[in-house]
Every structure is written in structure tokens, then in C-alpha cells.
Amino acid sequence: xxxxxxxxxxxxxxxxxxxxxxxxxxxxxxxxxxxxxxxxxxxxxxxxxxxxxxxxxxxxxxxxxxxxxxxxxxxxxxxxxxxxxxxxxxxxxxxxxxxxxxxxxxxxxxxxxxxxxxxxxxxxxxxxxxxxxxxxxxxxxxxxxxxxxxxxxxxxxxxxxxxxxxxxxxxxxxxxxxxxxxxxxxxxxxxxxxxxxxxxxxxxxxxxxxxxxxxxxxxxxxxxxxxxxxxxxxxxxxxxxxxxxxxxxxxxxxxxxxxxxxxxxxxxxxxxxxxxxxxxxxxxxxxxxxxxxxxxxxxxxxxxxxxxxxxxxxxxxxxxxxxxxxxxxxxxxxxxxxxxxxxxxxxxxxxxxxxxxxxxxxxxxxxxxxxxxxxxxxxxxxxxxxxxxxxxxxxxxxxxxxxxxxxxxxxxxxxxxxxxxxxxxxxxxxxxxxxxxxxxxxxxxxxxxxxxxxxxxx
Amino acid sequence: xxxxxxxxxxxxxxxxxxxxxxxxxxxxxxxxxxxxxxxxxxxxxxxxxxxxxxxxxxxxxxxxxxxxxxxxxxxxxxxxxxxxxxxxxxxxxxxxxxxxxxxxxxxxxxxxxxxxxxxxxxxxxxxxxxxxxxxx
Numbered sequence: 001x002x003x004x005x006x007x008x009x010x011x012x013x014x015x016x017x018x019x020x021x022x023x024x025x026x027x028x029x030x031x032x033x034x035x036x037x038x039x040x041x042x043x044x045x046x047x048x049x050x051x052x053x054x055x056x057x058x059x060x061x062x063x064x065x066x067x068x069x070x071x072x073x074x075x076x077x078x079x080x081x082x083x084x085x086x087x088x089x090x091x092x093x094x095x096x097x098x099x100x101x102x103x104x105x106x107x108x109x110x111x112x113x114x115x116x117x118x119x120x121x122x123x124x125x126x127x128x129x130x131x132x133x134x135x136x137x138x139x140x141x142x143x144x145x146x147x148x149x150x151x152x153x154x155x156x157x158x159x160x161x162x163x164x165x166x167x168x169x170x171x172x173x174x175x176x177x178x179x180x181x182x183x184x185x186x187x188x189x190x191x192x193x194x195x196x197x198x199x200x201x202x203x204x205x206x207x208x209x210x211x212x213x214x215x216x217x218x219x220x221x222x223x224x225x226x227x228x229x230x231x232x233x234x235x236x237x238x239x240x241x242x243x244x245x246x247x248x249x250x251x252x253x254x255x256x257x258x259x260x261x262x263x264x265x266x267x268x269x270x271x272x273x274x275x276x277x278x279x280x281x282x283x284x285x286x287x288x289x290x291x292x293x294x295x296x297x298x299x300x301x302x303x304x305x306x307x308x309x310x311x312x313x314x315x316x317x318x319x320x321x322x323x324x325x326x327x328x329x330x331x332x333x334x335x336x337x338x339x340x341x342x343x344x345x346x347x348x349x350x351x352x353x354x355x356x357x358x359x360x361x362x363x364x365x366x367x368x369x370x371x372x373x374x375x376x377x378x379x380x381x382x383x384x385x386x387x388x389x390x391x392x393x394x395x396x397x398x399x400x401x402x403x404x405x406x407x408x409x410x411x412x413x414x415x416x417x418x419x420x421x422x423x424x425x426x427x428x429x430x431x432x433x434x435x436x437x438x439x440x441x442x443x444x445x446x447x448x449x450x451x452x453x454x455x456x457x458x
Numbered sequence: 459x460x461x462x463x464x465x466x467x468x469x470x471x472x473x474x475x476x477x478x479x480x481x482x483x484x485x486x487x488x489x490x491x492x493x494x495x496x497x498x499x500x501x502x503x504x505x506x507x508x509x510x511x512x513x514x515x516x517x518x519x520x521x522x523x524x525x526x527x528x529x530x531x532x533x534x535x536x537x538x539x540x541x542x543x544x545x546x547x548x549x550x551x552x553x554x555x556x557x558x559x560x561x562x563x564x565x566x567x568x569x570x571x572x573x574x575x576x577x578x579x580x581x582x583x584x585x586x587x588x589x590x591x592x593x594x
Binding site for chain 1: 461
């Protein structure tokens with residue numbers, strides 16, 4: 001294999017970033033910063049057809065909108081500080097709700113470190129007062145905010161959809177509705193997995209295969225700002241209630257709305273209605289509250305596998321179109337892949353060999369970590385389906401919250417798994433602690449003993 | 459929406475001491491909103507070394523050299539700070555060394571400013587000695 005390609009970005013080189021979501025913006029920010037640092041002049045254009053300042057799914061990049069504590073900190077170190085109104089609610093607690101009770105886990109860093117955000121301008125059908133409360137003229141879309149950061153670094157943003165991509169003499173050529181866009185030296189596929197253009201990348205014959213996906217269901221339900229504060233506060237609620245067909249369900253507070261995120265097979269509007277009617281869920285909502293007939297919802301595809309060969313000469317795929325962490329922290333994966341691609345393109349080159357050597361290891365790292373993620377989530381699924389295990393885990397976590405001196409082994413594993421704060425490999429290895437296993441084992445015996453006692457009395 | 463519910467990090471009120479000189483420290487801080495001042499006390503004299511603003515970070519020196527805090531940092535008005543502990547910080551840097559680029563850039567700028575200040579002081583002292591040669 002060649003050490004490096006001869007494909008380097010010269011002064012005045014043109015980069016086309018397809019997609020203005022977090023991956024596209026992060027790539028642009030880091031590439032332009034680095035280019036400036038080494039005295040290279042780069043002409044970078046982001047092509048994004050959505051206007052993130054509008055409300056509703058058509059102007060939104062459709063996800064739960066939770067930014068992990070780890071990413072919040074990394075962005076702050078990079079100089080990208082998240083503040084209201086971009087941050088809709090700062091989270092310091094996760095509540096795990098089961099049919100046998102709940103447990104509240106507080107952030108190990110003892111600060112509000114997780115941010116919940118709107119990817120677009122907010123849910124559709126917002127009233128004028130909700131849309132502008134307190135921050136009438138300020139933007140509140142996280143994606144819009146990042147695009148602004150990219151523009152400040154010198155990126156051009158074109159409100160155009162890229163319709164097709166082809167290869168001509170081994171060089172990528174992109175086409176918008178208006179026609180062919182003048183030659184570019186690097187095409188960055190930051191289009192996610194919900195855009196049609198991803199099929200064009202696959203058809204190029206470079207070996208790129210998009211990642212496997214499943215569908216997620218996101219709905220924004222209005223309950224009013226006061227209710228969000230009183231009933232949900234600064235906590236995300238994860239429901240382990242063993243609802244048929246549901247792998248994961250959570251409620252995330254944002255402004256005067258709560259976002260309901262569900263994963264599973266064939267989740268429909270009815271599944272969401274059944275979820276909202278479940279006693280453990282209903283208890284979290286106001287007494288006289290009725291499920292609204294219409295609410296903002298979307299069914300985006302989410303990445304659950306690795307893309308094959310996410311690079312070629314002068315082409316690199318980043319974010320969801322490449323590798324993403326399983327179920328969690330998609331924006332964090334966008335950050336990692338975008339940064340690795342930007343560093344490669346600016347410092348090493350834009351050839352297949354450059355991306356294979358300097359960019360691909362970052363994707364492989366995420367993919368390898370996801371193997372442990374699958375084990376962790378399979379284990380969580382088993383807990384969700386097994387009442388004794390559920391009870392034991394809940395009691396172990398409750399004990400730790402009451403007796404901090406005993407250490408937060410179980411709590412931090414739950415916290416890191418569900419917040420996406422740590423790598424799955426790290427969490428998996430921590431789970432094999434004999435003290436933790438002993439604590440869970442004692443709680444399992446305890447749960448069995450209580451059941452026997454109950455049966456004996458009856 | 460109430461900003462306190464959507465503001466990340468920890469709150470400090472005007473005059474709150476974030477950390478004191480010579481205290482042990484295992485955290486660095488990033489200012490999300492507000493200002494903080496860096497001060498050093500010698501005897502009864504308190505000298506303000508710098509005023510830090512939104513986006514600035516401090517406390518990172520102790521994370522690298524494991525030494526006590528080199529100065530006191532106090533909140534100037536209400537401040538919101540993001541706290542990053544040493545272990546998490548070092549983990550992040552070991553996974554992505556380029557994360558340190560901005561920190562190195564800022565630290566280099568600080569060294570340049572300090573160099574400039576030392577130079578100005580040296581020139582002032584030299585001028586003073588020159589002007590008061592007879593007394594010296």
C-alpha cells in the first residue's frame with residue numbers, strides 16, 4: 001500500500017460539504033481552522049437545502065436532540081459554548097422508571113452537563129408566544145447555531161440541494177437542480193442517512209455501502225413550560241416498562257414540550273399512544289391532561305451499523321453516513337468523524353490511501369465500540385424483560401444513591417450507558433467488577449427471597 | 459423560558475471564590491457566561507492578573523503539572539462555569555490529541571502577553587533607575 005497519495009489540497013482548493021447538519025458544520029469549522037493555522041487558503045461551501053430556523057420536521061434533522069456531557073465539554077474546549085436558547089433544558093438527572101418503581105441517578109459530575117436542543121426551529125404548530133418566549137429574535141436551532149459557527153470560520157452556505165454525484169476521470173462531480181457545480185477538490189458526504197443523495201454515493205462504484213438502519217420514532221408533545229418544569233424538571237426519563245415491540249423509550253424535557261423517543265420494531269402512532277396511556281407514563285403527566293390529537297412527529301432512520309468503505313479519492317463520508325455510536329450520541333459521532341476527516345484532508349491529503357490511514361481508524365474505533373454497545377443493550381433488554389433482574393438493578397442503584405460511600409458502580413454504568421457519556425468498551429469492562437457483580441447478586445437473591453415470602457404467605 | 463433551567467454548568471455569585479491560590483485542584487473550568495478575575499495576594503496587596511470572559515478557560519495548569527493552584531479565581535458578577543475533572547480531561551486528550559490545539563493556542567497567547575508584561579516592567583524599572591541614578 002502507498003504511504004500517502006499525491007492528492008493534496010493546494011491553496012484555493014475547493015471543498016463541497018453536502019449537508020449542513022452537525023457533521024457538515026463540524027467538518028467545516030475544523031477544516032477551516034486548521035487550514036488557517038497552517039496558512040492554507042481553502043474555499044469551502046456547505047450545501048444545505050433545509051432552513052433550520054423554520055419549525056416542523058421538514059426543517060429539522062430529526063433526532064432526540066440530547067447532547068452528551070462529554071460532547072458539551074469537548075465543544076466548550078473547542079470554543080463552542082452551548083447556552084440558552086440553543087439549550088432548551090440543561091440535564092443533571094436520569095430517572096429509570098420501571099413497573100416496580102423508579103430510581104433517580106444524579107450526574108456524577110454534580111453539574112447540569114447534558115443539553116437538550118431542537119435540531120430545527122422547534123415543533124410544528126407552536127403558538128407565537130411559545131415560539132418566542134423570552135428570546136423573541138434569537139435562533140434556537142442547534143444545527144443553525146453550528147452553521148453560524150462554520151460561517152464565522154469562513155464557510156459559505158448555499159441553500160441548494162445536491163441532486164447527484166458522478167465520477168469523471170476519477171474526480172467527483174456534483175449536480176444541483178441548476179446543473180453542474182464547478183469542479184471541486186473534495187466532496188464531503190455529511191448528508192446523514194435520510195437524504196436521497198446517499199444512494200448516489202453508493203452508485204459511484206467506489207465500494208461505499210451505507211450503514212444498516214432502523215427506524216426511530218420521535219414526537220414532540222406540548223404540556224406547557226410550567227408542567228415541564230414541575231413534572232420533569234432537569235431529568236430525562238427512561239422507561240423500562242417492557243412494552244411489546246419497544247426496545248427503548250424515553251421522555252426528554254425541552255422548553256414547553258417533551259420529546260418522546262422510541263426505538264423498536266414497527267413503532268407507529270398507536271405504539272406512542274399506548275406508551276402514553278401506560279400507568280407509569282401517565283403518572284408523569286398532569287392529572288387533567290389528555291393526549292393531544294395532533295403533535296409534531298417524525299420517523300427518521302438511525303444508523304445501527306458501519307458503512308463500508310466511507311472514502312475514496314477526493315470523497316469522504318462522515319457522521320451518520322459513515323459510523324455512529326449505537327443508539328446514543330449521534331452528534332458526538334458526527335463530531336469525531338468530522339474532526340478526523342478534516343484533520344486528514346488538511347494535514348495529509350484527500351486520496352483513498354490518506355483517508356484509509358488517518359481517517360478510517362476513527363470509524364473503526366466507533367464500530368468496534370458498538371460491538372460492546374450491542375452486548376450492553378442486549379443485557380439492558382434482558383433486564384427490561386426480567387422483573388427480578390430489573391428489581392435487583394433498581395435496588396442496587398437506589399442503595400448507591402442513598403449510601404454514596406459505597407461507590408456509584410452500578411449507577412455510573414447505567415448513567416454512562418444511557419447518556420452516551422462514555423465508550424461502551426469502557427462501560428463493559430467496568431461492569432466486570434466483582435464488587436458490583438456481588439452487589440447485584442445479593443439484590444437478585446433478595447428479590448427472589450421477597451417473592452418466595454409473598455407466595456408462602458399467600 | 460427561565461434561563462436557569464436551560465443553563466449548563468455550575469452557578470457562582472459575584473465575589474464567590476472559585477478556587478484559592480495554593481489549594482489542590484483536579485478540575486479545569488470554562489466560562490459559559492459572565493466574567494472571573496485571576497488574583498494573587500502578597501501580604502495585604504491584591505493584584506489582578508487577568509479578567510477572564512465567556513469562552514475562556516482556567517485551572518488547566520494544575521491538570522497538567524499536578525501542582526497547587528497558582529492564583530485565586532473569583533467570580534466577577536454572576537458566572538456560569540462548566541467544570542471538567544482531570545481524569546475526564548486527560549481521557550479526552552488521549553483519545554483526541556487535537557483537542558489540545560485550542561488550549562495550546564490560548565496558553566501560547568498567555569505566554570506572549572506575560573512576556574510583553576515582563577518586558578514592559580523591565581523597561582519601566584530601567585527607566586526608573588536611569589531617572590533616579592543619583593539616588594541609586
